[in-house]
Amino acid sequence: MSGASLEERAQSVFRRVFDDATLTIGRATTAYDLEDWDSLAHLQLILGMEKEFQVKITAKEALGVRNVGEFVDLIATKLKGAAS
Amino acid sequence: MGFKELIREARYTDALQMLLEIVKHSEDPNDLIAVSRNISKIPGSFYREQGFLPKKIAVLAGYSCDFITAVTRTYLLQHKIIADFHQTEYGLYEQAIHSRDKQLVSFAPDLCYFCVGSDQLGFLDVSDEIARWRALWQSTSALLSCDIVMNSFEEPLHRVFGNFECKWQPSASHFVRSVNAQLAQLAPGSVHFNDVNFLAGYHGRKNWRDERLYDMAKVPVSYDYLSAYARNLAAVCASAFGRSKKCLVLDLDNTLWGGVVADDGVGGIQIGNDSAGGEAYLRFQSYVRGLKDRGVILAVCSKNAEGLAREPFTARAEMVLKLEDISCFVANWRPKPENLVAISQQLEIGLDSMVFVDDNPMERDYVRQSLPQIEVVELGEDPSTYTATLSRAHYFETVAVTGDDLKRTEQYRGNSLRHELLTTVGNYEDFLKSLEMKACVRPFDLANLSRITQLINKTNQFNVTTKRRTESDVSRIVGNDGFITAFARLSDRFGDHGLVSAFIGEISSGRELRVDTWLMSCRVLKRGLELFLFQEIVRQAIKRQLVCIRGQYIPTAKNQLVEMLFEEMGFSRDSDTPGDGTFWHYDLTDQTTLHTTFHQTLCIERMEQAEG
Numbered sequence: 094m095s096g097a098s099l100e101e102r103a104q105s106v107f108r109r110v111f112d113d114a115t116l117t118i119g120r121a122t123t124a125y126d127l128e129d130w131d132s133l134a135h136l137q138l139i140l141g142m143e144k145e146f147q148v149k150i151t152a153k154e155a156l157g158v159r160n161v162g163e164f165v166d167l168i169a170t171k172l173k174g175a176a177s
Numbered sequence: 178m179g180f181k182e183l184i185r186e187a188r189y190t191d192a193l194q195m196l197l198e199i200v201k202h203s204e205d206p207n208d209l210i211a212v213s214r215n216i217s218k219i220p221g222s223f224y225r226e227q228g229f230l231p232k233k234i235a236v237l238a239g240y241s242c243d244f245i246t247a248v249t250r251t252y253l254l255q256h257k258i259i260a261d262f263h264q265t266e267y268g269l270y271e272q273a274i275h276s277r278d279k280q281l282v283s284f285a286p287d288l289c290y291f292c293v294g295s296d297q298l299g300f301l302d303v304s305d306e307i308a309r310w311r312a313l314w315q316s317t318s319a320l321l322s323c324d325i326v327m328n329s330f331e332e333p334l335h336r337v338f339g340n341f342e343c344k345w346q347p348s349a350s351h352f353v354r355s356v357n358a359q360l361a362q363l364a365p366g367s368v369h370f371n372d373v374n375f376l377a378g379y380h381g382r383k384n385w386r387d388e389r390l391y392d393m394a395k396v397p398v399s400y401d402y403l404s405a406y407a408r409n410l411a412a413v414c415a416s417a418f419g420r421s422k423k424c425l426v427l428d429l430d431n432t433l434w435g436g437v438v439a440d441d442g443v444g445g446i447q448i449g450n451d452s453a454g455g456e457a458y459l460r461f462q463s464y465v466r467g468l469k470d471r472g473v474i475l476a477v478c479s480k481n482a483e484g485l486a487r488e489p490f491t492a493r494a495e496m497v498l499k500l501e502d503i504s505c506f507v508a509n510w511r512p513k514p515e516n517l518v519a520i521s522q523q524l525e526i527g528l529d530s531m532v533f534v535d536d537n538p539m540e541r542d543y544v545r546q547s548l549p550q551i552e553v554v555e556l557g558e559d560p561s562t563y564t565a566t567l568s569r570a571h572y573f574e575t576v577a578v579t580g581d582d583l584k585r586t587e588q589y590r591g592n593s594l595r596h597e598l599l600t601t602v603g604n605y606e607d608f609l610k611s612l613e614m615k616a617c618v619r620p621f622d623l624a625n626l627s628r629i630t631q632l633i634n635k636t637n638q639f640n641v642t643t644k645r646r647t648e649s650d651v652s653r654i655v656g657n658d659g660f661i662t663a664f665a666r667l668s669d670r671f672g673d674h675g676l677v678s679a680f681i682g683e684i685s686s687g688r689e690l691r692v693d694t695w696l697m698s699c700r701v702l703k704r705g706l707e708l709f710l711f712q713e714i715v716r717q718a719i720k721r722q723l724v725c726i727r728g729q730y731i732p733t734a735k736n737q738l739v740e741m742l743f744e745e746m747g748f749s750r751d752s753d754t755p756g757d758g759t760f761w762h763y764d765l766t767d768q769t770t771l772h773t774t775f776h777q778t779l780c781i782e783r784m785e786q787a788e789g
Contacts, residue, residue, distance in 0.1 A: 112211040114179065133243050136393070140400040141207050152393040 099172075103165050106141040110134055120162030142168060148175065180215055189223045200251045204404040206244060213247035216254065224259040228734055230645070232418055233261045235286035235321070237270035239293035241395040245410070248403055252411030256420045267395060270297075271309075274316050282320065287647065288417060289317055290410070291327040294373060294397050295353055298330060303355045310360055314368055324367045324417050324576075324647040326410070329357050329374040334382055366627055367649045369417055369576045371410045373397075380405060412571035419634020419645055422552060422572040423526055425468060426517060428535035429479040429486055429508075433465075433498065434458050435560065439481060443488045449495030457560035462497035464564045469502050472582030473573050474589050476505040476520045478533070483508040504589035513540055514547035524589055525699040527637055527735060532572045536560075577627040577648075581675035588674050588700060609704060609780035612669040616706060617784040618713040621655045621662040621679075628676045629664055632696065637735040639707075640696040641728065641742060659684050660693075661717050665710045666784070667701050677701045678710055682718075682726070690718050692728040695742070702738075705779045711746050715774055718765055726763040747774050 097105075108116045111129050124130040130138075139155045142148070142164065148171040158164050183192040196212050203209065225231065232253075236242050246262045253260045263284040265273040270291055273281050291313075299306055310327075317325055333349045342348040357374060364370070377385040380402050387399030398406045415421065430437045435447030435454040447455040448462075469475050475498070479486050486508035490500045500506070505523050507516045513535070521528050528550040535541050536556055545553045556566055575582075621629055630648045637643070654660050665678040678701070681694040697707060718726060728743045730736075740759075744750065747770050748761035764770055 106207075109207050109211065112214060132394075136244075136390075136396075137207055137210065140390075144205070144400075152389050155393060 099169060100165060102145055103142065103161070103168065106138065106145050107161075110137045110141055118161045120165065121160060123160040138164070146172060148172065180218075184218050189219050192219055193223075193227075196251070197254065200255055206248055206400055206403045209248045209251045209404060209407075210244065212251045216250060216259070221259065227257075229254075229257050229259045230418060230420070231259050231261070232288065232414075233263070233284060233286045234414065235281055235284055235289045236262055236264040237273060237289060237291045237293075237317075238265050238267050239270045239291070239297045240397040241267050242292045244396055244403055245292060245398075245407060248407035249410050249414075252404075252408045253414060256411060256415035256418075258411075258415055258418060258420060260414075271313060274313060274320060277320055286321055286323050288323055288414060289321060289325045290371075290414070291325065292397070293328055293330075295330045295333060295349075296391075296397070298353065298356065300349055300352050303352060303359070306352075306356050307359050307363065310356075311363060314365070318367060318649060322649050322653065324369065324649055326369045326371055326413050326417065329361075329370050329372045331374045331377040331385070332382070334386055334388075366577060366630075367647065367652070369413055371413050373406070373409075376402070376405060376409055408571065412574045413576070416574035416576050417647065419631070421574055421635075422473075422532045423530040423635070424474040424476060424504075424520075424524060424532070425465065425573075426476045426478050426520060426531055426533045426551075427465065428537070428540070429477060429481065429489075431536040431560075432534060432556075432563075433462060434489060434493075434496075438485055438489055443485075443492045446489060446493070448489070448493055454560065455495070457563065459495065459497060461560065461563040461567075464568065466497050466502060468573055469498075469586055470583070471575075471578055472585045474504045474524060474526070474585060475502055476524065476531075477503050477507060478513055478516045478520060478535075479508040480510060480513070481508040501590065502586060504586055512543070514544055517544065517548060517551060525638075525702065534563075534567065577631060579628040579631060579675075581628055584673060584675060587672045590672075606778065606780065612671070612704070612780070614667060614669045614704060614706075614781040615784040616665055616667045616709055616781045618663050618665045618710050621651065621664060621681075623652070623655060625664060625676055626652055626655065629679050632676065632679050632698065633694065636696040636698060637733070638699050638738045639702065639742075640694075640733075640736050641692065641739050642694055642731045643733050643736060644694050646694075654681060661690060661714060661721070663710055663713055663717075665697075665706060667704070667706055667781070668784070674698070674701055678706060680710060680714060682714065684721070684723065688723045688725070690714075690723050690726045692726065695728075695739075699738075705777075705781055707742065708746065708774075708777060709779055709781050712774060715763075715765065715771070724765050726765065728761040728763070729758055730761070731758040 104118055107118050108114055111127065111134070139150055143150055146168050148168060150167065150171070154167060158167060180192055180195055183195065196215060199208055199212050221231065236246055242264055246264060250260050250262065263281065263286065265278065265281060270293060314325060330353045332353050336342045336350060338345050338348045342350040345351060361370065384399060385402055386397070390396045390399060427433060435458055436445060438446050448458050449455045450459060465475065487500060487506065490496055490498065505520050507520055509516065517528070517531065517533065521531060528548055532552045532554060533544055534554045534556065541553050544551060552572060554567055554570065556563055626648055630646065630651050633646050633651065654662055661682040661684065663680040664676050666676050667674045678697040679694065682690040683693050685691050728748055730740060730743060732740070743761035746763070748763045751760040751762060
């Protein structure tokens with residue numbers, strides 16, 4: 094996975110959660126665009142991202158995320174924090 | 178090819194295989210939840226054709242249970258159970274029962290699972306707490322008449338009193354331990370535990386619970402251990418539904434001891450606490466011996482000269498396992514799959530009841546490919562890990578231990594001795610006489626409920642209808658006037674077989690007895706016990722002034738053995754009947770029929786009092 098960008102890795106998490114190998118997401122994709130993005134799927138996404146990027150997301154952060162862009166930014170911040 | 182394409186082309190065998198591969202190799206809940214969603218894309222009829230048990234499980238939710246049910250469903254698939262779940266609203270586990278929730282009742286579950294934990298405890302008075310759960314069990318049984326699986330309560334993560342909680346009775350740790358201990362003691366046979374407290378300790382309490390996930394979504398277990406939780410729960414449910422293994426088949430060299438007896442000599446192999454290697458094998462043997470003591474049948478399957486293979490058992494005092502612990506010992510140079518089939522025939526148990534342990538990956542692979550019904554244990558290279566690998570796989574989960582379990586090895590060893598006797602006696606009737614068999618037939622009673630239920634759920638071959646029942650189901654038939662029930666015990670001069678046969682007949686209008694269940698353990702085949710039991714049924718039926726016994730043979734993949742049972746017992750076949758299998762009737766008013774039933778040679782003596 095080392096060569097893949099953050100967005101690509103996030104997309105692979107989305108694909109696995111929604112069990113759709115061809116799913117394409119953009120920064121503006123929200124729960125309204127994906128029919129199966131319910132509260133349970135949201136949890137799966139959070140937990141899947143944590144595992145993929147080896148970061149910990151708090152309950153407050155998890156509930157604050159509204160679209161793919163915010164997801165990616167949150168992880169980017171977390172990764173930067175971990176690196177410094 | 179992907180799963181979706183396989184479904185589209187109706188290649189269900191491959192599609193199912195694909196799902197099962199994921200369940201076997203991935204512990205990632207996201208993978209397993211995806212599998213769970215796909216399970217129902219394969220039609221139910223396909224699962225039934227493949228011998229899967231359809232079961233309905235009601236989840237009474239103290240927590241948010243969606244993840245748990247989804248993942249548990251995937252593990253039940255490994256036990257050949259296709260489960261349908263119904264969840265109550267979060268937190269309403271108690272109200273749903275006491276208010277007789279309509280949806281719950283109409284779901285008519287085969288099993289109720291209480292997904293509860295320490296978060297549902299009151300931490301005030303232990304006896305009040307016990308009374309509350311017992312009342313819930315009783316109301317559940319009364320409302321739904323099914324077995325119950327309930328979590329044990331996990332000990333708290335944070336100790337207000339610190340180490341002092343060990344001895345301070347009002348503390349939370351103390352409270353939880355008392356509740357667990359007392360509930361375990363008071364639980365009737367129809368209540369089984371999913372031992373979450375053990376799991377939390379095993380995996381480490383700190384990591385077991387993800388407090389953030391609990392805060393966010395009321396999920397009681399961290400995502401990392403969700404699969405461990407669900408695997409454990411599935412094993413308990415499967416065991417309640419009678420899906421456990423019966424026999425452990427063991428390789429010898431580098432499995433039961435270190436080294437190769439043919440190369441290193443009987444003195445050179447490693448076993449015992451004088452070396453690190455020997456210690457690991459000792460631990461493994463002790464665990465296996467423990468399994469044998471509780472009723473798991475042991476067999477040996479080794480590529481060796483037989484004399485040499487047996488030598489360590491007698492020559493090395495450090496061996497925990499003895500020859501008499503092994504019900505069937507096979508050592509030769511034939512391929513292992515062939516020997517495993519021979520073992521299954523000799524012990525008269527199905528291949529799908531067997532678990533195979535071998536350190537050699539090639540042998541494992543060979544067996545897995547030739548006999549997919551057999552469970553093959555994926556042993557690691559280090560013998561220190563053998564015990565952990567076998568124990569965490571849950572092959573031999575049980576929901577009851579009966580007196581018969583504890584005597585099983587003797588019974589199966591007796592079978593081998595009897596085979597030897599047959600070769601020296603020659604005439605079969607003389608052979609049967611020489612066995613000096615004694616049997617008794619009695620109606621179902623509560624004392625034998627566990628064993629009867631176990632037999633109903635485990636017997637595959639001598640079983641005319643293969644109807645499964647939980648302990649609660651059977652208990653409702655005990656002493657019920659609408660039924661004629663019977664179980665049989667058999668002993669002979671080689672040992673006591675215990676309770677080996679069961680019969681349930683339902684009395685219907687028109688003074689007829691409909692055979693609902695008739696089964697017998699295969700280790701007592703061809704001894705006349707079926708006739709012995711049937712004579713008793715006929716006597717009872719006449720006493721109750723019935724006029725006819727009706728039987729139905731429902732064929733399965735395994736019960737061909739009893740295809741002609743009704744004919745052998747003097748039934749006549751009905752012509753042109755709808756539905757599954759064949760239909761038969763036995764005229765209780767016909768003297769010729771009765772004469773043939775009661776004037777056949779039986780080499781079984783009546784035993785007056787059933788013991789145990």
